[in-house]
Amino acid sequence: MTDYLLKITDLNKHFGGIVATDNVNLSVQQGRIHAVIGPNGAGKTTLIAQLSGQIKPDSGAIEFGGHNIINDSIAHRARQGLARSFQITSVVMPMTLLENVMLAVQGCSGHSFRFWSPVASDRGMRAAAMASLSEVGLDDRAGRIAANVSHGEQRQLEVAMALAMKPRLLLLDEPMAGMGKEEGAMMVDILNGLKGSMTILLVEHDMDAVFSLADQLSVLVNGHIIATDTVDNIRANDDVQKAYLGDGHA
């Protein structure tokens, strides 16, 4: 039997008459990069939102590390090791990059009902945050305000914050969204560096990036997973070609 870190079973979500998630079954193996691709409106973001706890599914189970997390809050899931990045950059804009990442370190290091000693003098936390920043190549930007760095650097910051949580599973919601070619290539490099050591569920639009990164690939169309296989097999799959990849990739 294979060791699954994340196991989604018969997940369903309706918004009125619209089926956003249609009986989704998906498993992510420990140490693998599993990508979910699909056209706009396929329900990728809704799926991520149900995994992270923002949206409650109508039915189904989400097992993470062996137990059902469906009733856990967003914060509780995060503390169990489920870290995510957002499709639309979501960081604390008026803080510096270092302060942002330090918050991420703080979030997974016990409670924060500590009222007296200043965070800035917490050397351990600072060192951990700097390590995450250098993992995504932002260590020389640590003191800059998040709102003042480029879009690509904000995307890298998202990943650094997720890494700083020392997660067991990384949920990346379109990490390449809105990036230029060079920035995108840099992000692929960063994620490639994590390959093997980190379990990642990657939702991404950029096909080249997905094909070069993913071990496993699931294709989501109209809320339903029409195929899950290795990259090569998905490329050769006629149904997938028709449903999603279209003539451009044929």
Place this chain on the structure above:
Amino acid sequence: MSWLPTTVSGRFYSLLLLVLACAPFIFEWANQPFYLDLLSRALILGIAAISLNLILGFGGMVSLGHAAYIGIGAYCVGIPAYYDFYNGWLHLALALSVSASFALVTGAISLRTKGVYFIMITMAFSQMAYFTFLSLEEYGADDGLVIYSRSEFPEWLSMDSSTGLYYWIFGVLLLSLFFTQRLVRSHFGRVIVGSRYNEQRMQALGFSTYRYRLACYVISAMICSVAGMLLGNFTSFISPDMMGWTRSGELIFMVIIGGVATLFGPLVGTIAFVLLEEFLSAITIYWHLIFGVMLVLLVLFGKGGIHGWLAMLDRRAADHD
């Protein structure tokens, strides 16, 4: 002398604290006891504004019911005094515990809402407190309650003289400034500030933001109740008017005039507010009109309040170097 503050704002605030520390001697020398009274009232409201700034400024929780805690603190002096209990520590302990309990219950409900709903619900709870005290015939209802003697403390802490009471107020003010400064930089403070800007992200990082915000709300209420306890001693007459929603609105103005989410902003804002109120009302009975226009102009053009202007001077000075 390298330990002296180097920025314009730093110098201004240091000088302000120095003047406040010597105020009783200055006014005694000038033979102007009235101004010590005025300043005492300003500093009491300043403590309340500092406490409000903790949730409104740093936490982004705009409460229109904070005056309720001034009232609770004041009645925690007045009601025991009515039964001839004058022990100051008792008054202080009552103020802190009653305000904490009221804040815990009302905050737990209010913080389930956001934005304008939070404003309305905090106002509704404070009005409930207002009407509760208004209906207490035993304690004077809307006629109020006279406190015949101030809270009793050991000799060296006595607040019986106006100078003694002033230094009580000044001491609490310093403590609340120091506490705010530590709190905002602490682990707890970073969660509060982070949640103000991006609560979704803070939750995704593993913070149960609701608990932290509730704790912050309770702390803020407790500090405010001490201001109320001092106000009860200062005015020696308390009435439900102290906790009406217009009072809460004035507190918000004080914070905004001084500068939201800054350490000294609420203090200078309150002093400016009280002084303006005093001098404008001496000039004309229509002073509310002038005051209103000034507030509108301040909100429109003076972003960042008084602290904002000082910070601008800091930046200019830095550019010259």
